Amino acid sequence: MSTYTSKKFELAGSKPHYPPAKPFAVKHLKLEIKPDFDEKRIECRETLDISVIEDNLQYIVLDAAELNISSVQIDGKDLQFKALEDKLRIELPTPASENEQVRISINYDAKPRRGFFFVKPDKDYPNRQLQAWTQGEATESKYWFPCFDHPDMKFTSELIIEVPNDFVAISNGKLVDVTKKKTAKYHWIEEHPHPAYLTSLAIGRFAEIKENYDSIDLLYYVPEEMVDKASLSFSNTVNMMKFFEEYVRVKYPFDKYSQVAVDDFVYGGMENVSATTLTMDTLHDKKAHLDFTSEHLVSHELAHQWFGDLVTCRDWQHIWLNESFATYFEALYWQNSRGEDEFNYYVMQLAEEYFDEVSKRYKRAIVTNVYKHPDDLFDRHTYEKGACILHMLRNIVGDNIFRRAVKLYVERFSNKNAETDDFRRCVEEVSGLSLQQFFDQWLRKPGHPELKIEFGFDHTSKIATIRLSQTQNTDDGTPIYQFPLDIHITTGTGKKQFKFNIDSKEHTIQIPLDSEPLWFSVDPANKLLKRMDVKAPKQMLIEQLKNGNTVESLYAAKALSNFSSDDVVDLLKTVMMSDTFWGISAECARALSNMKTDNSYKVIVDALRISHPKARRAVVKALGEFKKKESVSVLQPLFEGDESYFVQAESALSLGKSTAREAFPLLLKALRMRSFNEVIAANALSGFGELKDDTGAHVLIEHSKLGEHRKIREAATLALGKFAKDNDKMIEHLKQLLKDPWFRVRINAIKAFVEAQEPKGIPEIEWVANNDIDPRVRRVAEESVLAIREAMQTPKEVAQMREEVEKLKTMNLELVQKVDKLEQELKG
Numbered sequence: 001m002s003t004y005t006s007k008k009f010e011l012a013g014s015k016p017h018y019p020p021a022k023p024f025a026v027k028h029l030k031l032e033i034k035p036d037f038d039e040k041r042i043e044c045r046e047t048l049d050i051s052v053i054e055d056n057l058q059y060i061v062l063d064a065a066e067l068n069i070s071s072v073q074i075d076g077k078d079l080q081f082k083a084l085e086d087k088l089r090i091e092l093p094t095p096a097s098e099n100e101q102v103r104i105s106i107n108y109d110a111k112p113r114r115g116f117f118f119v120k121p122d123k124d125y126p127n128r129q130l131q132a133w134t135q136g137e138a139t140e141s142k143y144w145f146p147c148f149d150h151p152d153m154k155f156t157s158e159l160i161i162e163v164p165n166d167f168v169a170i171s172n173g174k175l176v177d178v179t180k181k182k183t184a185k186y187h188w189i190e191e192h193p194h195p196a197y198l199t200s201l202a203i204g205r206f207a208e209i210k211e212n213y214d215s216i217d218l219l220y221y222v223p224e225e226m227v228d229k230a231s232l233s234f235s236n237t238v239n240m241m242k243f244f245e246e247y248v249r250v251k252y253p254f255d256k257y258s259q260v261a262v263d264d265f266v267y268g269g270m271e272n273v274s275a276t277t278l279t280m281d282t283l284h285d286k287k288a289h290l291d292f293t294s295e296h297l298v299s300h301e302l303a304h305q306w307f308g309d310l311v312t313c314r315d316w317q318h319i320w321l322n323e324s325f326a327t328y329f330e331a332l333y334w335q336n337s338r339g340e341d342e343f344n345y346y347v348m349q350l351a352e353e354y355f356d357e358v359s360k361r362y363k364r365a366i367v368t369n370v371y372k373h374p375d376d377l378f379d380r381h382t383y384e385k386g387a388c389i390l391h392m393l394r395n396i397v398g399d400n401i402f403r404r405a406v407k408l409y410v411e412r413f414s415n416k417n418a419e420t421d422d423f424r425r426c427v428e429e430v431s432g433l434s435l436q437q438f439f440d441q442w443l444r445k446p447g448h449p450e451l452k453i454e455f456g457f458d459h460t461s462k463i464a465t466i467r468l469s470q471t472q473n474t475d476d477g478t479p480i481y482q483f484p485l486d487i488h489i490t491t492g493t494g495k496k497q498f499k500f501n502i503d504s505k506e507h508t509i510q511i512p513l514d515s516e517p518l519w520f521s522v523d524p525a526n527k528l529l530k531r532m533d534v535k536a537p538k539q540m541l542i543e544q545l546k547n548g549n550t551v552e553s554l555y556a557a558k559a560l561s562n563f564s565s566d567d568v569v570d571l572l573k574t575v576m577m578s579d580t581f582w583g584i585s586a587e588c589a590r591a592l593s594n595m596k597t598d599n600s601y602k603v604i605v606d607a608l609r610i611s612h613p614k615a616r617r618a619v620v621k622a623l624g625e626f627k628k629k630e631s632v633s634v635l636q637p638l639f640e641g642d643e644s645y646f647v648q649a650e651s652a653l654s655l656g657k658s659t660a661r662e663a664f665p666l667l668l669k670a671l672r673m674r675s676f677n678e679v680i681a682a683n684a685l686s687g688f689g690e691l692k693d694d695t696g697a698h699v700l701i702e703h704s705k706l707g708e709h710r711k712i713r714e715a716a717t718l719a720l721g722k723f724a725k726d727n728d729k730m731i732e733h734l735k736q737l738l739k740d741p742w743f744r745v746r747i748n749a750i751k752a753f754v755e756a757q758e759p760k761g762i763p764e765i766e767w768v769a770n771n772d773i774d775p776r777v778r779r780v781a782e783e784s785v786l787a788i789r790e791a792m793q794t795p796k797e798v799a800q801m802r803e804e805v806e807k808l809k810t811m812n813l814e815l816v817q818k819v820d821k822l823e824q825e826l827k828g
Ligand SMILES: [Zn+2]
Pocket: 300, 304, 322, 323, 326
């Protein structure tokens, strides 16, 4: 069960990052901006009100990348300036003294490659929306306005945007003026201080839908032809706001809350102050609404308004203070609106996401300043693992104290920045506990407990013995954990609850009982983040599945997949078909598919009509895992006519996994079926990958080309990995896709090379690792080169030497850059 990976988070060239010095503070930003859609160009005049901190300040350095700066002025007088790489150095006319106020104006234009995005129709996508939108996080605002591009500087802002008359421009804060003459001018003012990365602008032909909550305007902007879909995504915003206000006991802090859905967005959502941007992919129709919801995304971004926007992490190393909180509060809203079962299952799935990253990529300390680019930190550790840690903390201190601590934290750091220890102190103050050990082991060290648990009972002494070992590998700094652990034991006289403090690698617990135990369970409420291997007799697991709470039943279903006897299959069947919570049905289906027996196959086939669409999807997936040709006939009706897009899509994939020839025409048919985000066609393409039929390879190539829907291209590109090994034509095609305009196609082209374990793409992937404009793509490329090399089983010494050379290369590059900078500064 140990999924130790040797891969490291710190890629060659990673180094410690510290918050930058602040010789001055930006107090207010005024940005007059005119986008030119034809040229994909912006023309801007920026005015910065700056308060000097360092006495005798002679120049000001701002972040500014790829901006064409024409003039810098104070009071209309031109100043000397120099643009070096991604910095702008402005010479002050006379040295400024401490607390002096300086107003600087900067005129510039740019054709931004990052930060500010134009979306336009073109020959491949003639029907695309005409839009422009920004994305600042992590450090991309400098591509559209000169700024101090770091979280630890907050300023008020106003944007004046000139757009064509039929366009709407949405930004942070209050709309104070709109004038419409030949063009329209929107004037927005944000009176709450915020960092550069939360500055936002979205422009398009949007319809506005307006609601009101407690005198706060809630505004939803969607493309005009999608108005009918807006309410399915946004109608619960009011309830979420109410819930967060009540839970945190701090009012929604900003003047309005807008959500705008834009095309080709590069994230799911971005929590800009009072003006969230969301991917248009979240808008969905009634059929998708059956088993898809925008609520996770919408509640996550809304929670950020408190966690991230009102209180902002002081440095990227503390980014979990933004993302883990938003993720956990998304789960808390889910608990509030959908109940305990959904909540527990959701938290368990968060942990699974993190475990998946550990087994496929790396484990790392959540709070770390050693990385290459701050974007590296936006991973499953920062979101999901951090959320699980907040869940543990809430369980340790109790909900009441957790809420009081969070309130104190939000109030104390409102409109300011916070570090991890600031939050720790708030919880300590309110709870009276000492929490440094908790924070150290969970946040400043990698890993999690891997528990091996053995249960025994002595009939003579009536003593139950539980042997618990922490089996995690500690070579990389993963600790032996200290944690409280709940255990339930049920005997003929009822359920008994125990709590133990575990603080060593090996721990033996002895519990005197009145009679023989019927079953027992460890961590029955899933409070602890851990992986667990419980050695229990079959009969005990059966009792646990029958009598346990949701968490206990889910654990039992998983553990029972190790037993494939008829009684277990029958019980899993009964529970799967009768349970009221779909998550348990889904886990039973998964357990049955893990058994891979004829009997379990038969049960799965019989379960295809299970009523909850999410359970049905799990059953269809389970059926696919059997990879049986005879599955085609039972899958076909679901694929063609199920009420859920996702069941249809899962059926398409399972059809591919059947590897039956009859699946081929059905998958072709799937490509013509239109669905929410093209889930059916995309899964059909993955299905062609599973079929491994050469004709299917041609279909994939055709569907990976420009002109197809993004989601279709992404799936086709990834599936090409199944065919690319030693296939020169395919390799050439994938190399082209490494330069694709859409970043997810580039990522999937890289992944296809990894899937194929095809080293012929390495030089091109290395080029991507060094040159791609998107830091996320660079990261995937770098990890993938290592993965392909590892797969090729390159002798260790060679791999090590390569790493050394890479390190030297990076060091050399840094040296050259430093010398360049010194030269420039000497000249300047
Ligand atoms: Zn977030």
